[in-house]
Amino acid sequence: MANHPPGSEQLVAYFEGNITDAATRAAIESYIAADTEPQKIEAAMQQAWKNLPEPAIPAAPADWDKFRMIAGIRQPKTGFIRPMLAAAATLLLLASLGTFYFISHSMQPAQAIVWQEVSAGPRELRKVQLADGSTLTLFPGSVIRYNNLYNEKTREIRLQGRAYFDVAAVANKPFLVTTGHYTTQVLGTSFDIAERTEEKTIRIVLVSGKVRLLNGRRQPVSDLQPNQQLTLHTGNAQYNILPVAAQSTISWTSGRLSYDQVTLEEVCRELAAWYGTTIKIQRKDLGTKRITADFERMPLPTVMHILSETAGFTYREVADKIELY
Template sequence: MKELIEKYLEGHASAGEQMRLLKWIRNKENRIVFNSSRLGWNKSQQNKPLPEGSEKSWLNIQDQMLQKSFKRWQYSDKVNLMVRIAAIFFFVLSLGGGAYIVSTTKKTEVWYSEIEAENGQISKVKLPDGSMVWLNSGSKISYNNMFAANNRDVILEGEAYFEVQTNEDLSFVVNSGEIQVKVHGTKFNVEAYPGSENIDVVLESGKVQLLSPKVASFQYFLSPGEKASFVKSNHQLNISEVNTGKYTSWKDGMLNIYNQPLAEVVKRLEKRYNQEFEYAEELKDFRFTFTIKNEPLDEIITIMEKIAPIETYQQNNVVVFTLNQKKNRELSR
């Protein structure tokens, strides 16, 4: 590089040769060699005739040229580096953007199907995976279009009886707000009406796992013949052994009332007959036991009046239960 350095210092180096030199002095050790060569060249010029003051001017010019050239090289190198970085960033961004576009364009649009049983009606439906669901009056379930493909999740509002097809790869999950019921293949009933204090799960056969979407540590495995009653207010879970038929026979058109207070009986009658009821506070704890098959509502009311000291009348569209004072006195004797 000695000849190129001298050529540069003499001002005879072409633009290409200057760029070659500038690239070479990027290295710190090469800059030391360059400075040493420049000092040697300056000494060799002392015996050459130069106009007065021209040597200093020439050296300044050379330094300025070198400085400007080096700055231009630094700037161009930075620009090239920035361009390379920008290109890499743009490629990554483009790749990410491309992946996003692909994912959004290829991503399956999700929508939900909803099935609802009208008030006073019981609906039976077969889900895409072959599972059967009975919906009690005023109840509904929904599931998305990926059901049976990559999930078997349903959302329940109200009461439903399930006969779930076995699928070891996809668990069947019933979401009812505070409680999730996870199963593989089984028969069970879930009652989770909005506004109700409890969520009740009755297992007829198989095995289900109760989970909470809010509390990771919460879980309980229900056994056949057991009823789980989850209290929403305090998150307490009560387990009891029951005659499951009393809780599941509604799907066959039967309504079993067994030693239940009037407050609970009224709720069941409202769902079954799509009829609004009111009752005096003093009657709420009167208990009833009877079975409804296809009897009309007026016959059911007659039966209730025979069982307890109550009487009814209709006010607009509401059936009102009141205390039959005469009969109550007779029963009290």
């Protein structure tokens, strides 16, 4: 849907409350808010209106017009007025109630969805306490988003970058972390998840409990057990699972960057995010060199000096970036 608008059938399904995928709902709501095809949107709403279950008190012929006025869908000669999302929320509410009696007698405004964004700056380990008792630590340069419906029926977080989660167990409220088109589902557990857009990979390391990776349609991909690492290649949906020392992979949450036979390319990418800079490898053979090292709260020049001695390269700072040769 990112490259084309939703079809009429998908719009009708949305207004009927039958779109359960959060990413699809968000894309449809963005399309509605853009208001580029108002006639198409109203036609879908009217079809969803006709599909409502028969109410206890039958709707009068003028009720559709009354609904349009209450929801702000007016169509004078100058064209549409914009509050289509409010109308969509109203129609979804009617679909869930299955009756027009509600709108005729006691219409209540739909709850607005308000998003909150939390980010971590360079060298900042941002710790976040969530309403359900869960906690998370953001890797420098990472961002999470969640809305005011968090912890009502589900607990859903959208992540860009990397974060460590310690999830409180709450019955009947699954915890979901969405990265790109994939979602990690948990009940009560602790795990590390990293989205690497440059590599087109998502990496999940499970420390305790159990997690399940879901694809864009919220279908299961694989389950993970403690001390396992799943690496998913988002370009072709291929993945592998390897045993790891999970506690070592989350040492960054206490300020220590630990690497065990990791490529220099991956180390530099992580250091760039950690210190908020750009590191460019100019020699292709350098990137594949394997590094084993620990850096705990060291300034970047010290880290680069140790790396250069270990991997056998020279480096220089050029216009706010570091180049390796």
